[in-house]
Amino acid sequence: MKLIHRIGFFSVGLFFGIIILFFFLGGKKASCDYTPNARVLKNIKTKERFFSPEALTYFRTNKLDTALVSGVLENGNVDFSKSNTEGTPCNIYFISDEIEGKTLELEVENCDSLATFQKAKFISLN
Secondary structure: OOHHHHHHHHHHHHHHHHHHHHHHHOOOOOOOOOOHHHHHHHHHHOOEEEEOHHHHHHHHHOOOOOOHHHHHHHHOEEOOOOOEOOOOOOEEEEEEEEEOOEEEEEEEEEOOOEEEEEEEEEEOOO
């Protein structure tokens, strides 16, 4: 069989394979969260959220909506050097994201079924 025929058969098979994959996987909400940062954020997003009185006071004082937390969990970065990932029974994570030109940092206690936002504060990077 000539090389051009082999390439043609391979291309047709590749095309149909891709079409079949899109058909079966097209409607699924599959994600590829392989980095530690993405896994932690996804884990916290899937849990019930609770805000400590200190965090709620900070949000009220600075006239912030607690819905900002969803944006921070979507685009934020986990600071593993400050976080306690070996905590018992819950891990403590520091998550930060830039909001309106300022950096908002959240301290999150991540337990088995509950994510508690302990503190919130704007930090300066100077």
